[in-house]
Each structure stands twice: as C-alpha cells, then as structure tokens.
Amino acid sequence: MHILIIEDEEGIAESIHNYLSKNNFRCDIAFNFEQAMEKINLYSYDCIMVDVMLPDGNGLEVVRELKKKHSRSGVIIVSANNALDDRIKGLDIGADDYLTKPFYLPELSARINSILRRRKFDGEQEVIFNEIRLLPEDRLVFVADKILDLTPKEYDLLLFFISNHARTLSREAIAEHLLGDQADMLDSFDFIYTHVKNLRKKIITAGGGDYVHTVYAIGYRFGGK
C-alpha cells in the first residue's frame, strides 16, 4: 500500500512515517504544497493524508486537484482547527475522513485502514487476522467460521486492535477511539480493562488464540510478541 503524507511539521511527519511503515505501508512525505503537487502528479497513491494548513498553500487545494484528476486515492484531511466549517468543506470537496490535531497514530492507522477497505474494488471487504474474520459492512465477526457475539464497543475494540496489530496501544488512544469526547469522563482504565478482558475471553472461548498482551503502565498490544 502506497501512502502519501502531506505535513509541514517534520516531527509529526516522521512519527507517522515511522509508525505506518511497519504496517506494510510504503510512505512518502511531502513537507509543503509544492512537493505535494509534484508527488501526486508523479505517482498514484492508495491513500493520502493531507494537512490543511501548509506554509505555501492550502491542503484543500491538493484535494481539489486530486478530484479533478479523478484520482482513486483515499483522502484524510488533518487540521489543527476543529472548526465545523473546515470539516464540512473538506468532506464536501471529496475527502473521505477528517482528523483533528493532536491525534493518536493508532487512530490515524485505523482510519487509513478503513478507507483502504472501502476503496477495494472487488467488494471483498473482509478483515482477516489469523482465524479471526471481520465483515465491517455488517459488523460481524467470525472465529474459525463460527459467529462471535460481541457488543458494539467490543467490536470496535477488536477492529481497532487488528488495524494496529503488533503495536503497543496506549489506554488513552483506545479510550479516545471508543468514547470520543467522553474519554476524559471516567476512569478510562477500568472501562478499557473490562472491555479488553471480555473481548479476550470471548475470543479464547470461541477457539481463537490469546492475542491480547498487557503492556505495563501503558496499555495493550494485539498480536505480535
């Protein structure tokens, strides 16, 4: 999968590059508007993450250019501005998703995965992780071809885990993914602990592997060592 990151802040671009590259993604970085236009004209990307505010131009212009070229790339707009206007404008001109800074890298990874899934032409939108199979369209999960009964939150958690498999996920990132703005409302440790525990038990009971690892003080890792 070929991904373009258009982001003027080197620190962020580097982290994204670092995080995504391990997920079988090949990442290019454009630090400004000019580089971005050059790259989208030279190569074809599966997904493009674009920061709205660039030093020499507006990220939304890049999206417009892509749409003019009838590009098939998925687009995620990233902005430091949580303004409703920007969000609506971005989605109106054809972006697939919108993220507000500061975001968690696992969240970005999950969003990119979701876009890539939706963009597959053959209609086969399964997510497969060993013996676990997810059908995102119907929100169904199978373990070894048997249906696994999950609560909506457990389903979201599993998909989030698989989108970031073999990555350490902080409890904060998980809480924000599951609860959004309400994440700071409660002792998210207990909340996440309960859901992770239940999910793990259900998968094991259904005959799946024990994929959930606890990372001391920080959070969890799904799969990997």
Next chain:
Amino acid sequence: MKLLKRISLYFIMFSALVFVLGSISTYLVLETLIGEEVRETLESEKRMILEQIKTDVNHLNFLSSGNLEIKQIPDSLQIQEGFADTSLFVAEEHERVPFRQLVFTSRIDDKNYRITLRRSLIEKDDLVLGITVMMMTIFVTMILLLNGINYWSDRRLWKPFYLTLNKLDTFKLNRQETLNLPDENIEEFNQLNRTLNTMANKLQQDYFSLKEFSENAAHEMQTPLAVIRSKLDVLIQDQKLSAGQMQTIHSLYHAVNRLARLNQSLNLLTKIENREYHEKQSVDFCKLIEQQLQNLNELIQINKIKVISRIGIPFVMEINPFMAETLLSNLLINAVKHNKDQGFIELETTPKSIIITNSGHALKSGPQELFARFKKDNTSADSPGLGLSIVQSICSQNGLNVNYICKDGRHTIKIWK
C-alpha cells in the same frame, strides 16, 4: 416610548402648569385692572355730578337713575363716605351682579344729600369662564400643532437616525461587510454616522485580528501537542523500555491529554463568544436529550446510574444545532461525571424549561461560582473546569437563563426561556 413622544409629554405637562399659573395671574390682573378702571370712572363721574350740582340744582332728581341714587338725609346722620363693593339683583339677568359704589355727601340748598354712584363689575364666573375658554383654545391649538410638527419631523428629520439604528441592528461584527452609513444633510446625524463608521471599522479590524490571533494560537498549540503525542505513540513501540520509563511515558500521555482538552475547550469557548455559531434553526431539545442519553448509555450503566426521565413535553427553540448539542452534552456529561455510584439522574422538560437533577456529593463552594472559568469544586480533578462556562456562554447568547442549586446531595440545573 419614543424620544419625541416623551419630549412632547414633558412639554405638555410643563405647558399645562404654565397655562394654569398664567390663567390665575391673568384673572388676578384683569380683576384688579377692571376694579381700578371702575374706580376711576366713578371718581370722574363724582366730579361731574358735583360740577353739575353747582350750576344746575334742578337737574338733580332727573339725574337719579339706576346707577345714581340721590337721597336727602337728615343732618344728624353720619354717612360713611368712600368706595364699597356690593351686589345687587339685576332684573334683566335674574341674578345678583357685583357692583362697585362710591358714596359721598353734598350740601345743596342747606340740605344734606347722600349721593351713591354705582358701576357694575364683570362677574367673577364670567371672567373665569372667559379666561378658561381662551387658555384652553390656545392650549389645544398648541398641542395639535406640536403633534403635527412631531409627526413631520419623525417622518422627515429623524429618518436618517432611524436608518442608522436599523443598520446598526442588523450589523454583525463577524461578517465581512462594513457598516457604511451614508453622509447626511443634518450636521449631528452626519457626525453620528461618521463616528459610528469609524468605530465599527475599528471594532471589525480588532475583531478579525483577535480572531486570527486566537486561531493561530490554537493552531500553534495543537501542532506541538500533535508532535509530542505522535512521538509518544512511536516511543512505546520500543519493547526494551524499563518499567520506570513506562511510568514516565504514562504520565506524559496523561499530561498531553489534559493540555489537548484544555485547548479544545478554550477554543470552543472563544468561538462561542465570537458568535461564530450564529446560524439558527428550530431544535427540539427532547430529541437531543434522548440522543445524548443514548451516547452516554454505556457510562451510565458502568456507574450504575438510574435515569428517571420525564421528558414528554417538547422544549423547542431557535438555536444553532451544534450549540444545542454542546449545551446538552456538557450538562449530561456533568450529571454522569459528578454522580455517585448507584446514583440517579432526573430529567424534566416543560415548554419553557429543562431541569436536570443528579445525585452527588455536597459542594465545597457556592454553586454559582462554578460558572466561572477554571473554577472547579474538586481542584485535583482532571477536567479544566470550563464545562459550565461553556454552558453559561451558550445560554446567555441564546437568551436562556441558567441556574444551579445544590441541596441535600441533589444538584439541580435549570434552564428556562
């Protein structure tokens, strides 16, 4: 009340007073003048009569008519001479009429005569009536004239002023268009318009530069936060970290989280106060409450909170949908967050009000103080303490009242139109 109306009212009140005083003094002056005049006439008649008596005594009896009475009197009788006021019955008018009389004696042919001269005075009633009618006529004419002038000046002279008022009323700082009040013929209005134009331009410039500043500040703050967070996300992938390092990273995550939320809330508050959410539509708060409860369902269940809902009567108003959502989500989140384990939330709506009550611990400070920015009851809590400030800001911008009462572990927030 319109300014012109009020001025007229004061004018009428004062002129009525002046007219009353004027009428009284006119009456007094007229009465004195007439009395004086009669007195002088009587004096001159007296002189004429005395003159006549000297030359032609025989005419005396002839002279005696209604207003002149000549009577022979015995020598011994003492007569009080001089002026006196009296009233006599006048047959033609069928009433008593005031007279002034002059009594004097004269000796003619060795006989004493008492001569009485009389002149009628104007009746007091007549005088009062006359003055009243006159004054009332002038007064009414004046008021009619004044109204006419007011109507005309309201239509013509004050027109530019009303135009200016109208424009100011519809003027919005956060729009790009300038105020642009036109030049007027009348010096004062012209000056007013020029001053307002300058002021509005200055305000607009300040507003936009402040807005730009806060937007930039937010952007500048979000970016470093994003750098820190993304670096942390990468850092924890390192599996060789020690337990101590992990603890440190956890604290960092937590701190960045707080900062990010603080920034987000401040940003929202600034936007509300800059009136950026001005597009309104009709919103049913009951539906919104149900939606929000749905979103919070999981948290409500985890905390074993009982929700007692009495929302049947719709509370509908014109408001920006995002504002309405933010308002309710802040209130409901507070009701869940500051609740006790196995506590309750009571919801009630009427067409005019929304009441949210939740169980909770007693407050250390006064409930109204919690509307202030960064004010929170539990200083160690993670939240920045901006939730109720946001609530208040939204309420005041949409003409809603908000009140917070805490009694016997029951926290009640009431919002009403």
